[in-house]
Amino acid sequence: MSSSSPLNRNNTDYADIWVRVREKLRSEYGEATFNSWLKNIELGGVTNGHVTMSLPTKFLRDWVINNYANRIRQIWCQLSSDIQSIDIHVKEIPATKVEEAASNFQPAPNANTHVTAAEIVKAGNDPQSQLKSQLDPRFTFENFVVGKSNELAHAAARRVADAKDNIPFNPLYIYGGVGLGKTHLMHAIGHAISQSSPDKKVLYLSAEKFMFRFISALRYKDTMNFKEQFRSVDVLMIDDVQFISGKESTQEEFFHTFNALVDQNHQIIISGDRSPTDLEGMEERMRSRLGWGLVADIHPTDYELRLGILQSKVEQAGISIDPKILEFLAHRITSNVRELEGALNRVLAYSDLVGRAVTLESTQEVLRDLLRANDRRTTIEEIQKRVAEHFNIRMSDMHSARRARAVARPRQVAMYLAKQLTSRSLPEIGRKFGGRDHTTVMHAVRKIDELREGDSSLAEDIDLLRRMLEN
Ligand code: ADP
Ligand code: MG
Numbered sequence: 001m002s003s004s005s006p007l008n009r010n011n012t013d014y015a016d017i018w019v020r021v022r023e024k025l026r027s028e029y030g031e032a033t034f035n036s037w038l039k040n041i042e043l044g045g046v047t048n049g050h051v052t053m054s055l056p057t058k059f060l061r062d063w064v065i066n067n068y069a070n071r072i073r074q075i076w077c078q079l080s081s082d083i084q085s086i087d088i089h090v091k092e093i094p095a096t097k098v099e100e101a102a103s104n105f106q107p108a109p110n111a112n113t114h115v116t117a118a119e120i121v122k123a124g125n126d127p128q129s130q131l132k133s134q135l136d137p138r139f140t141f142e143n144f145v146v147g148k149s150n151e152l153a154h155a156a157a158r159r160v161a162d163a164k165d166n167i168p169f170n171p172l173y174i175y176g177g178v179g180l181g182k183t184h185l186m187h188a189i190g191h192a193i194s195q196s197s198p199d200k201k202v203l204y205l206s207a208e209k210f211m212f213r214f215i216s217a218l219r220y221k222d223t224m225n226f227k228e229q230f231r232s233v234d235v236l237m238i239d240d241v242q243f244i245s246g247k248e249s250t251q252e253e254f255f256h257t258f259n260a261l262v263d264q265n266h267q268i269i270i271s272g273d274r275s276p277t278d279l280e281g282m283e284e285r286m287r288s289r290l291g292w293g294l295v296a297d298i299h300p301t302d303y304e305l306r307l308g309i310l311q312s313k314v315e316q317a318g319i320s321i322d323p324k325i326l327e328f329l330a331h332r333i334t335s336n337v338r339e340l341e342g343a344l345n346r347v348l349a350y351s352d353l354v355g356r357a358v359t360l361e362s363t364q365e366v367l368r369d370l371l372r373a374n375d376r377r378t379t380i381e382e383i384q385k386r387v388a389e390h391f392n393i394r395m396s397d398m399h400s401a402r403r404a405r406a407v408a409r410p411r412q413v414a415m416y417l418a419k420q421l422t423s424r425s426l427p428e429i430g431r432k433f434g435g436r437d438h439t440t441v442m443h444a445v446r447k448i449d450e451l452r453e454g455d456s457s458l459a460e461d462i463d464l465l466r467r468m469l470e471n
Helices: 011-038 058-079 095-103 117-125 148-162 182-196 207-219 223-231 248-263 284-290 303-317 323-332 337-354 360-366 368-377 380-391 405-421 426-432 438-454 456-470
Strands: 042-047 050-055 085-090 172-176 202-206 235-239 267-272 294-298
Touching: 011 042, 011 058, 050 058, 058 085, 148 172, 148 182, 148 267, 148 294, 148 303, 172 182, 182 202, 182 235, 182 267, 202 207, 207 223, 207 235, 207 248, 223 248, 235 248, 248 267, 248 284, 303 323, 303 337, 323 337, 323 360, 337 360, 337 368, 360 368, 380 405, 380 426, 380 456, 405 426, 405 438, 405 456, 426 438, 438 456
Parallel strands: 050 085, 172 267, 172 294, 202 235, 235 267
Antiparallel strands: 042 050
16 A cells, blocks of 8 residues: 555645544553643644644643653654654634633543643633632542551541641551542541531642642742642641652652641641652652551551442442442452542443443453452462462472472462462463473362361462452
8 A cells, every 4th residue: 555655745645644642642651631731732734754742731731741741752653753843832722712712621440630721711711719629529538438457547548637726747658559448538538528527628629730830820920829828737638749740840849848748737638549658759858748647558458348348339339230240340359449430430331331230251241341450469379379388389390390289389379379369270370380380280279178168277368369360
């Protein structure tokens, strides 16, 4: 096909490539970021390997250039070998048009975490616009299921929410992986305080939004107002603080805000994806300040918590569903709560659509991709490694022919866990254990099942291993 040769591409070809560039951006950055920043980029044209694109405002343009241009250029170059450079300029269009475009913006499920195009337009028109927290009404303490992995963070959040004027610890720093309930807990604190002390000024925002506010204050030479707004709040919550790693001037400003609030004895709550000490790109003094109060981490979920969360969601929605399905989901979707909820919603939506009750088969069918992705996370090798470590045997003993009880039993445990935690077949599992027969694996699974009943210390070992592996 001659039209696909880089030498004589026409603009229709480039429009096709642009569609793919956008798709790639969307999948790399996720729906929320894509909608906030990248969705409104328009392709102008391509001349001699130079791509021209546009955005409706200077601010949007600057932001995209600073944060995403490199990647956009790389993707263009990957998808079309003749591309040399890109440029994004401001396409002046009437303000009303921009408003209109912005209002089409679809808020992400967690809309408050990201700066939206609508906000940019608003802030652009009105630099004095007041800061407001938008708290998700679903994220309350009542809807938060407590388990081992989050009990410390939950208790700390409750303590902060219930404290009247005696601030228990400042700041409260909550950290953990994605989708484990950090934002949920912060919103819950916000709801609780607003309810018990309606006169208190509570401000929740993402670090990204903080930075956006700060930059736009600089731009509009409005930093006084910015400082005043932030320093007059009673409770400040900053979500995903890792976002400002490496952003020096924002960190500097944040540091001053932080100190000013602590001096006034106002509560600060921060979340991050890692502990304060592990925040690379964060100034040392900032890291140490963040660890001043209470640092509470949220661990990956365990099976019981996942099941509890599913039960609570189903109950809230007033849906009856075979408990077996919930158990299946809790076993198999181990990544995080967000994915778990997504899986449940998908299963429910499907059954609603086809007008049939949810079955194990339909669940497996609808979630095929998700189940596969979750399976990939626990590999047989990982199971072998953990089990070997746990029982203090060598990894090579997982494959060896040695039959001494001290190595044979752990090997059987590993086979058992491989059967439970992955979707590998018995022969596949056998192959990974030094080319053993599938009947050997079957025997191991039965044997361990049997032993578990009477041997509580073995049962505990297995539970512990499973918990480690599922996360
Ligand atoms: P994070 O901010 O840690 O990435 P979120 O707070 O956004 O995670 O949580 C992701 C989703 O999972 C939200 O819908 C939240 O309500 C839900 N969720 C997380 N933990 C729990 C929990 N313990 N109980 C109920 N829902 C939870
Ligand atoms: Mg979050």
